[in-house]
Amino acid sequence: MRLTCTVRRRGIEGKIVVGDREPEPDQTLLRALARAHVWTADLRSGKPLSEIAAATSHSESYIRTRAQLAFLSPAIQKAIFAGRQPLDLTLERIVRKPIPLDWDTQAKLYGFDAGLGHP
Numbered sequence: 001m002r003l004t005c006t007v008r009r010r011g012i013e014g015k016i017v018v019g020d021r022e023p024e025p026d027q028t029l030l031r032a033l034a035r036a037h038v039w040t041a042d043l044r045s046g047k048p049l050s051e052i053a054a055a056t057s058h059s060e061s062y063i064r065t066r067a068q069l070a071f072l073s074p075a076i077q078k079a080i081f082a083g084r085q086p087l088d089l090t091l092e093r094i095v096r097k098p099i100p101l102d103w104d105t106q107a108k109l110y111g112f113d114a115g116l117g118h119p
Contacts, residue, residue, distance in 0.1 A: 025083035032091050033080060036069035043067065065095045073103035076110065086111035 042052050053060045072080075072094075079085045089110050100106055107113075 025081065026085065026090070028091050029080050029085070029089075029094075032066055033069050033072075033077060036067050039063055039067045040070040066091075068099040069094065071099055071101060073106050075103070076106060076112065079112065 039052055043049065049060050049063060053063050056063065076085070080089075094110070100109065
């Protein structure tokens with residue numbers, strides 16, 4: 001039996017991964033993704049960004065950067081729900097730059113296999 005050990009950076013912390021990891025949903029990513037869908041629905045219904053920000057006690061730029069999560073490909077969102085995203089895929093990493101609208105570009109950028117599959 002061969003046992004592998006790797007150290008993965010995750011934001012400011014390091015995570016030691018021994019062997020194959022079990023899928024574990026990232027609660028921070030899940031919460032941010034759920035909020036992104038709510039905020040995007042509010043924006044689509046005509047609610048001003050300033051109202052959403054005031055109601056949530058967040059800045060407009062905070063809402064703007066995190067609402068982009070709603071535009072992740074369905075396959076990436078499904079992987080996040082199942083806890084099968086790459087270990088180094090964090091909320092901080094995603095919101096650091098604008099999310100590309102092309103799903104294949106997203107998959108490459110965020111470290112998913114080419115065979116991720118898109119609906």
